[in-house]
Structure formats: C-alpha cells, structure tokens
Amino acid sequence: MTESLPLNLPIDLTVNGERISATVPARQHLIDFLRETLSLTGSHIGCEHGVCGACSIRVNGAVVRGCLTLAVQCDGASVDTIEGLSDSGAIADLQSAFHERNALQCGFCTPGMLATGYDIVRRLPDADEARIRRELSGNICRCTGYHAIVDAIETVAAKRGAGA
Amino acid sequence: MSLSILDRPNSYIGRTVPRPNAKKLVQGRGTYVDDIKLPRMVHVAFVRSPYAHARILAIRSDAAQAAPGVVRIVTGAEMAAVCTPWVGVLGHMKGLKSAPQYALAVDRACWQGEAVVAVVAHSRAEAEDAAQLVEIDWEELFVVADMETALDPETPVIHPELGDNLAFRRELDVGDVEKGFAAADAIVEETYITGRHTGVCLEARSILADYQPADEQLVVYHSTQAPHMMQTIFAKHLDLPETNVRVICKDVGGAFGIKVHTYPDEMATVALAKMLRRPVKFIADRMESFVTDIHARDHRVKARMAVSKEGRILAIEADDRTGIGPYSVYPRTSAIEANQVVNLIGGPYTNQNYRCTANVVFQNKNVMCQYRAVGHPIACAVTEGLVDKAARAIGMDPAEFRRRNLIADDAYPYKAPTGMVYEGLSHHKSLDKLLELMQYDRLRAEQAALREKGIHRGIGLAAFIEVTNPSAMFYGVGGARISAQDGCTIRLDPTGVITVSIGVTEQGQGTEAIMAQIAASSVGVPMDKVRLITGDTEVTPYGGGTWASRGAGIGGEATLQAGRALRENILSVAGTMLQAAPQTLDIRAGIIVDADTGAERMKLEELGRVAYFRPDTLPRDCQPELMVTRHYVQKDYAFVFTNGLQASYLEVDTETGFVTLLDHWVVEDCGTIINPQLVDEQIRGGVVQGLGGALFEECLYSADGQMLNANMADYLVPMASEMPDIAIAHVVTPTQTSELGAKGVGEAGTAGAPAAVMNAINDALSPFGASVAAQPFTPERVLRALGKIR
Ligand code: FES
Ligand code: FES
Secondary structure (H helix, E strand, O other), X not given: OOOOOOOEEEEEEXXXXXXXXXXXXXXXXXXXXXXXXXXXXXXOOOOOOOOOOOOEEEEOOEXXXXXXXXXXXXXXXXXXXXXXXXXXXXXXXXXHHHHHOOOOOOOOOHHHHHHHHHHHHHHOOOOOHHHHHHHHHHOOOOOOOOHHHHHHHHHHHHHHHHHO | OOOOHHHOOOOOXXXXXXXXXXXHHHOOOOOOHHHOOOOOOEEEEEEEOOOOOEEEEEEEOHHHHOOXXXXXXXXXXXXXXXXXXXXXXXOOOOOOOOOOEOOOOOXXXXXXXXXXXXXXXXXXXXXXXXXXXXXXXXXXXXXXXXXXHOOOOOOOOOOHHHOOOEEEEEEEEEOOHHHHHHOOOEXXXXXXXXXXXXXXXXXXXXXEEEEEHHHOEEEEEEOOOOHHHHHHHHHHHOOOOHHHEEEEOOOOOOOOOOOOOOOHHHHHHHHHHHHHXXXXXXXXXXXXXXXXXXXXXXXXXXXEEEEOOOOOEEEEXXXXXXXXXXXXXXXXXXXXXXXXXXXXXXXXXXXXXXXXEEEEEOOOOOOEOOOOOOOHHHHHHHHHHHHHXXXXXXXXXXXXXHHHHEOOXXXXXXXXXXXXXXXXXXXXXXXXXXXXXXXXXXXXXXXXXXXXXXXXXXXXXXXXXXXXXXXXXXXHHHOOOOOOOEEEEEEEOOOOOEEEEEOOOOOOOXXXXXXXXXXXXXXXXXXXXXXXXXXXXXXXXXXXXXXXXXXHHHHHHXXXXXXXXHHHXXXXXXXXXXXXXXXXXXXXOOEEEEOOOOOEEEEHHHHHHHHHHOHHHOOOOOOOOOEEEEEEOOOOOOOEEXXXXXEEEEEEOOXXXXXXXXXXXXXXXXXXXXXXXXXXXXXXXXXXXXXXXXXXXXXXEOOOOOEOOOOOOOOOOOOHHHOOOXXXXXXXXXXXXXXXXXXXXXXXXHHHHHHHHHHHHHHHHHHHOOOOOEOOOOHHHHHHHOOOOO
C-alpha cells in the first residue's frame, strides 16, 4: 500500500468576513463544514450530488455547489453564505422582492436561489424572463413553480440596472 | 348580529399580505430538523435491502461494530422488541387487507430500499461508513413487479397469510351503463397510464427523537404535516403514554403529502432514541428518499365513453389497476388513491350511467400512498382524455362539448352517480372565464395558421373537481386516529398582541399567514399584532394537521370563530370599564372604538394592563376571559368540492418528439379567497408538480423490482427553463358550510395540469392521427405515437 494522505488537513479561510482556522477531514464537503462545524445552517442539502442547487454558496465571488466542493479546496478562500449576505445587506433588495412576491414557499431552496439570483442581477442586469429561467436551471424549487422567483429576480435586475 | 368577518372594517380577508414567517426563510434562518443539534445527539444510517424480495439468512455486524464512532447496531429482531408492527387498513375500506409491517425488516425484505439494519454512530458519515461493513446473507425470493400479472394464479403470493396479492377492490355500477352504450352514436376508448412518481420534497424526510428515561418523555422534532397523528402513532407503537410524547414541527422543506405517513426508518429512529436513552437523528439522503418516500399514481385505467351525436355523454366505464408495493401504508392506507379515482372519474359532468372497477394489488416495489391531489390527476386525465376523444369523434369543438355536459351552475346541491354530493360548483362560469382568459378563438386561429407552416401546436382543456375540507368520513369513520376537526386558541397578551395557536401546520403554503389574517380580522387588530404558533402537540389545540386541502377551510374557520369569541370577551370587559353596552363597541386596528362613530375609547394594551395587573379595579363579578379556544369540523358533506378548469398551449416538435409548454391557464373556484397571492402561488406550484408528472417524472423499475433512476440526475423534475408562466383567474362560490366560506386550493393545480397537457399534445398530433395516453409524455413516447420510432 502506498503512503496514505493525511485524513485531516488544516485550512484557513474567510467565512462571511470572519477569519476561520480549522482542521477538516480531507473528504468533508464545504456544505458539511459550514453546516456542521460552523453551524451556518442557512445553506441546505437537497441532493448531495450536484443537481438541486440548495447548497449554492459564493466562494471567491462565484456560485459553487457546496456539496461538490471539498472544504480543503477552500483553503485561503473567501466564502459567503446566506447568513453573511443577509447581514451585509448585499441582497436586501432581492430578499424583500422574494418576500413581497412570495417567491418562496417552504424556503428550503431559497438560500440557493438567492445566491444564484444575486449572481444573475450582478452579471446580467438586462436579463429577460427567458434568460432568467435559463440561468436558474441549476436550482430546483419544488414548491413555487418558479414563476414568482423569476418575477422577483426580474424586478430586482431591472431596478439595479436602472440605478446603475 | 355583528358584521361577518368578510365585511369588517380593516379586514385582511381577500388581501395580499406578505407572509410574516417568510422573512426568516429569506435570511436562511429557518429551523428545519437537520438544523437542530442536541447534546449527546447521535446519527443513524440504515442498511437497506438491495433486493426487491429476499430472505435474510444471516447478519454479521462485528466489523461494523468495531468501526470508528459506532455506538450501536440494531437488527430487525431487536427492534421488534421495542417497536410493535402496524397494519395499514381502515374499517370503511371494505375488504382492504395488508400484512404487519416492521420498523426494520425481520425475516425478509419486500422491496429494494427497505430498512434492515440500523447503524448508530457519532456522525452520519461514520454511520454510513459502518453500514457498508454490515454483511447480510440473502436468499433471493420471487419478485412480483408487474401489477398487471400480480393477481394471476401462477404469480406467487407475497404475503401467503393474506391468500392473494389483492389489497383492495372497489366496484361501482350506477344507472344503466349498458343502455348508455347501446344508445351511443360514438364510443371512444383508451388505456390511460399515469406513471409512478414521487414528491421529491427538497428537504428530505427528517426526524430527531429525544428520549428522557427519567420521566419517560419523548420529544420528536419531525418534518411532518400531522404532528398529532404522529404523536398517537409514536406512543402506540413504542408503548408510551400518549401524553408523554411531544411532536414538534418547525420549518418543513416541502411535504406535498409525502410527510403524512408512517415510515419504518423514522419509527426505528424514535425507537433507537428510547433504546439508547439519547437523541437520535435521521435525515434521509436523496437516494434513500427515492426508494422509501411514498410513491404515488402508477395507475392503468382502461376506459370508454358513450356519446350521442348531439354531444351528450351517455355512459362511462372504467377499469383501474394499481400496484401499491408490499404493504398498505399506515395509517391512511394505500387504497385511497384508487378509491378517489373511482369517486372522481366523470366528476364534472352530468352523466349518471357509470361503472368502475378498481383493483389494488401488492407487488415488490416501494410502497405507494397519498401524494398531492390523490387520485385527481388520474381521474381527470381519464375523463378529459375521453371527453376530447368523444368531441373529436363527433366533430365538435372540445369547449362546446364540455359546455353541453358540465353540471349546470344552478343545479346544486348535486348528487353524483358515486353518491358524492357537490355543495356548489361553478363549471360554466369557470369555462366562460377560461375561454376569455386564454382568448380561445384567437388561439385556435393562430394554431390553424401555424399548422399551415408545419408548426404543430395544441390546445388542451381540462375540467376538474377537487376534494377539500374533508369531514370525518375520510379517515375517522374507518377507525384511524386522524382528526377531521381542528382547534384554534387565541390569547390577548397584556401588550395588546394576540397569540394564535392552531393545529393545522405550515409547509410553506402560507398557513400561518392566512391564520394571522383571519385572526387579525376577526379580533380587530393589525397584522403586526398577531403572533402564530403551529406545529407543537404540547402547545396547540388538538388537530388534524395539513392534508386534503383542509388548512384554510377547517383551520381558518376555527380561527375565525376563536377570534370572534375573543372579541366578544374583550368587548364585555371593555363595556364594564367604559360603562358602555358591549354591542356599542368594536375593536378596530387594535383599538376599542365606538361602533357607530369609530371614535377611540381605549387601546387594547390598556385593557390588557388593567385585566392582567389591576383586576382589583374591576367589579367583583367581572372576570376577563382573554384566552379562548374554538373548534371546527365540517359535517355537512363528506367533502366540500371545488372546481376549475385548466388549459395548456404547447408546441410539439414532430421530428424530436419534444414538447415545449408555451402557456398555461387556470380558472379556479376555492370559495372565499383569504390571500389572493398565496392562493395563486399554491395553484402555480401545484400546476408545476402536475406538469412534472405529465412530462418528466417517473420512478422506473426493472423487471426484478430495482428502481433504475433513484437520483435527481435521472429522475427529472421540472426546472425553471421548461416551465411556462401560469395565468390564473377565479370564480368565487363561498361554501355555506362555514362562516369563512373558504375551500381548499392546494391540490387543484396538480389535479388538472396533466390532462390539459395530454389533450394539448393530442390536439397537436391530431393531423397525424396520433395520440398519447401514457404519462410521462416523453419525446420517445411522442415519436412512437407518430410512428417515427418503434
Ligand atoms: S445539495 Fe448540492 S446540488 Fe443538491
Ligand atoms: S420554496 Fe420549497 S423548494 Fe422552493
């Protein structure tokens, strides 16, 4: 047998602006590290195989699947979860649009939807309904039928676009 | 007599008010079961049967027991000593039979995915690692997979003690079906298949049980729709006094009927907490969800319809076959969906000659039970499919054909051939509204013009009725301890805030919001002065929970009546304090006012202050009763039916078989609308679940009972990019069974969507003489229908 890799590895990263040092199992996924170790339970687990988008998290400004990303990969990274995005006010407009438009029912997909939605309104302020629907194709919502989510994101994209 | 709540000043009924409890959810600060950690908590993973039917010869768990983090390994025999088995039958489902089902398989497993061994460890990861080390010697047994042959004499019997593989049969023969067919100008027939699908709640089934041996208290945090029902079940099968069991249900990540049943792995988790005397958590992963969450549908209905050339339905005959897995699910049973199919076929129409047989059989697949819109989409597809076929056969426009057969709006109460009585429906008003909403004539013209260009679009209509506000006839009369009534308690706090606690539960549909709206309106306080408590058996009045579209209609009426009673009590105290007759006073926007002029007399918090802290200043015989409870059960009908129609506009690519949904419309009559936005979003969500079943979703099984697509990549659910916008309009026929007048709406979308899509596809395919009748309508099936592949 070849020499085995260490089972636990140290990482240093920034989570929601806070510096974190931890030793993590090499096989631990980012979503489990956030939820179990840091008790940041706002990001959810819907499938653990990269399909549903409930675990969508911002890592270094890009949306990733927390269930497909290893915690050790995030050594040195800056991670933003729904808790951080809420407290910083970065997505306050999206959150209130979701609330107003009832773009959530059970709320389980919502943190992931907001992470993707935030990405859409920043990248594609001119996105129309069809484009938003395409962009959302990595996030499953089982409750709403999507219509309200698309409306909410479209409203915010338009407002942000006009304000820019 | 005071004003009805609907006309009270500042009423919130009928207003779109954002859900107060949604704010925490948009911040990711909800509390789903997996978010809860308790001291000394351990996790369980299950070793599940890899076979559809196999005998357990030996279980070796030494290696697993020695694995890191393992606390305890429990087999079926050990588990059976702690948790007694159950049998999913109901007294009023005559002839329904099933076998005892155990929390963990004892001698044999009867479906792939059945839990066999529980492995408890300090983390879920460790439990899963150890579960892989458990070795089981299996002896494979025969597999009954195909429901069509399950009753054949040569097919072995899964539970020999039951005599055969028949779980339940219902036969109905009303009017003169033979005469109807004999008089027909045209007879149409088809075999309609609804695929086996499942709920795919984004939050998988989740449970955390905490047992305190000192005082025998069991607290279960459960992602469930029916906390009180589960309290009874946990107590009964774990031999605990019911009062010692508390079920707490915080946020639930989608339920749709999936989370209202008894699941063996959940029962095992609770039993483990009792055995280990510490908290045990079980969160199903997605793969185990697919093979253990109840499945639904999987019906094959062979049906025919007789019509006259004037477009009258003369008779309907149907034969339904469904396979429910190896057990009838406890306590609601797995006979209900077939029973509903029998009850609902032909439902919107005047035809009185109706014959239907349903056979419910056992098989070695995952169990089936009630999922959103139980039976409705099946019956609706059969009925509406036949209606379109019949209209085509006699050359009549399908909208006109429906107009000639839908029960007249002034014919109520109306008794259907099934014996069901409809209180008050609005099919014709709804049809008119739908045709206007979708611009039916313009659409038909567009369709014809595009057809010239080789673009094949279809328009599909579907009328439906929906079972809501159930009475005790649904479950209670059959002996199940499932409550048809619900209670609401409202308390005026010293600060002038009202605290409302209620037995119906929230899974995202907006239960808490509409109860707050009703309570605010009924008492007379602003929405921000209402606090809601749901989902805790120790705190809320006893109730049934949320299923069969009962939350608004049953829970809402209890809330209305509790609010009214509290208002009367408050006004009685206010009358004493103000030296005024109570009936001359009212509560508006949290202030006690002069009923006539609206002039302020006293703030509620002032009344609260005096009542709670200075009662010495009140007369001796004035005892403020500032907390009241009222209960409500619907007793007038078995169910309060609702009605509506849906329409689909879509394009079929005849080269690839792909179906593109372009538009979808719904007209629905759920009586009084409490919150228009929430109603519409319930409908939209329901429609999309129906569309999922129509186009994508199917639990695929091999001939030896293996589920082939038990993951989210292979089991397709609707995504944003494939779904259309959904336009909605309403007709409002309040139910007279309650003061509120609200009926249910949660299942209407799912009920009618598949039929509308099927009819639209077949409309598009009609120039080719092709049609589809087996859901999901995959590209492959469309191409087969077109004869492009074989
Ligand atoms: S949990 Fe990561 S994509 Fe589903
Ligand atoms: S709101 Fe429930 S999954 Fe999206």
